[in-house]
Amino acid sequence: MTIPTDLDRRFREAAVRAGLLDAAYDVIESPIGPLLVAATDRGLLRISFNRGYDPEATLEEIARVAGPRVLRAPRAVEAAHRELDEYFAGRRHAFDLAVDLRGLAPFSVVVLGQLAKVPYGHTATYGELATRAGNPKAARAVGMVMNRNPIPVVLPCHRIVGASGSLVGYAGGLDIKEQLLRLEGVTL
Amino acid sequence: MPSVCQSLHMAGDDEASWRLTDATSRAFHGMMGAMAAAIPPFESFYATHAAEVLRLLRRRLGRERAEDAFQETFLRALRAYGRLQHGEHLRAWVLTIAGNVAIDIARRSGREVLTDVPPELAHYDSVAVEEQLSDLTDGLPPKERAAVVLRYGFDLTYEEIASALDSSSDAARQAASSGVRRLRRASERSTR
Numbered sequence: 001m002t003i004p005t006d007l008d009r010r011f012r013e014a015a016v017r018a019g020l021l022d023a024a025y026d027v028i029e030s031p032i033g034p035l036l037v038a039a040t041d042r043g044l045l046r047i048s049f050n051r052g053y054d055p056e057a058t059l060e061e062i063a064r065v066a067g068p069r070v071l072r073a074p075r076a077v078e079a080a081h082r083e084l085d086e087y088f089a090g091r092r093h094a095f096d097l098a099v100d101l102r103g104l105a106p107f108s109v110v111v112l113g114q115l116a117k118v119p120y121g122h123t124a125t126y127g128e129l130a131t132r133a134g135n136p137k138a139a140r141a142v143g144m145v146m147n148r149n150p151i152p153v154v155l156p157c158h159r160i161v162g163a164s165g166s167l168v169g170y171a172g173g174l175d176i177k178e179q180l181l182r183l184e185g186v187t188l
Numbered sequence: 189m190p191s192v193c194q195s196l197h198m199a200g201d202d203e204a205s206w207r208l209t210d211a212t213s214r215a216f217h218g219m220m221g222a223m224a225a226a227i228p229p230f231e232s233f234y235a236t237h238a239a240e241v242l243r244l245l246r247r248r249l250g251r252e253r254a255e256d257a258f259q260e261t262f263l264r265a266l267r268a269y270g271r272l273q274h275g276e277h278l279r280a281w282v283l284t285i286a287g288n289v290a291i292d293i294a295r296r297s298g299r300e301v302l303t304d305v306p307p308e309l310a311h312y313d314s315v316a317v318e319e320q321l322s323d324l325t326d327g328l329p330p331k332e333r334a335a336v337v338l339r340y341g342f343d344l345t346y347e348e349i350a351s352a353l354d355s356s357s358d359a360a361r362q363a364a365s366s367g368v369r370r371l372r373r374a375s376e377r378s379t380r
Binding site: 002003007008010011014015018020021022056059060062063067068069070071072 | 226227228229230231232234238239242255258259262263266267269270272
């Protein structure tokens with residue numbers, strides 16, 4: 001027996017309304033494949049690429065960070081959903097979303113803060129981002145932070161490239177990095 | 189942090205030093221805690237138990253009233269979920285909540301539940317101890333019975349029991365102890 005859709009939806013909405021969730025998420029369609037988007041009451045917590053990800057493992061990881069009350073609740077992430085749709089349609093160049101960076105090391109938070117300032121359609125190198133984060137020698141550490149970016153696309157790690165201008169790497173796959181940069185009109 | 193084995197190995201022959209140090213003890217209990225069933229993300233818990241909860245509520249309340257009860261059951265579970273200590277016996281826990289929600293809703297609407305013998309603890313798990321305990325507690329009032337079985341059969345904390353029964357942990361403790369007293373009196377009567 002499956003739960004009637006309407007009953008299921010009403011429970012999920014009631015859970016959001018009652019403020020009982022540690023994190024809510026939805027899986028949304030995008031030109032780069034399905035994205036799992038999770039948020040807490042503080043802001044956006046995760047964006048996970050579908051490729052190679054195990055949904056159960058992603059939920060467990062979210063539960064470890066935010067608490068076990070993790071529920072799929074599209075209503076709770078609809079603002080992020082709308083802004084991402086607009087971004088992928090080329091109609092949005094900056095996100096107006098709070099982010100929840102709990103659990104990250106202070107250095108990562110500083111780096112991601114600087115990353116958020118790299119504008120649409122522009123790139124910066126790992127070394128430049130390290131300098132902006134106050135530690136010019138930390139290019140490799142910045143690379144690690146990019147690799148583990150919990151909120152890709154919104155925190156635009158795809159805009160960070162090697163010193164030679166090569167794309168170097170992207171946790172979601174280099175083709176996705178290239179696709180995002182082309183969307184933003186960067187000539188590669 | 190040194191592993192438990194490593195610390196035990198380093199402790200040497202002196203018997204006293206074989207006792208776990210505080211830090212090692214914490215590591216050990218942490219490890220045991222990790223081995224006990226972890227609490228799954230609520231989504232997984234819900235996906236696993238929603239259908240069975242709805243079946244139980246439909247049996248008890250009929251199709252229409254089961255819908256309100258379904259939402260109430262999982263909201264109660266959600267309220268308590270962050271306080272769970274481990275992920276053991278979640279099925280027994282959520283079915284107990286559902287059973288109590290069914291009783292509350294039946295009372296509120298002034299109608300009887302469709303089947304009596306709430307909560308149906310005997311069907312929760314096939315573990316022998318819990319079944320015996322369940323048989324033993326057959327004659328107890330529903331809340332006392334649930335408290336006794338959850339406490340002594342499933343080893344839940346009073347706080348967890350309180351969340352299942354939608355009452356305070358003091359009330360859960362009282363229900364369990366008055367259930368035990370009642371059982372003791374019954375067994376004294378039967379042996380006399």
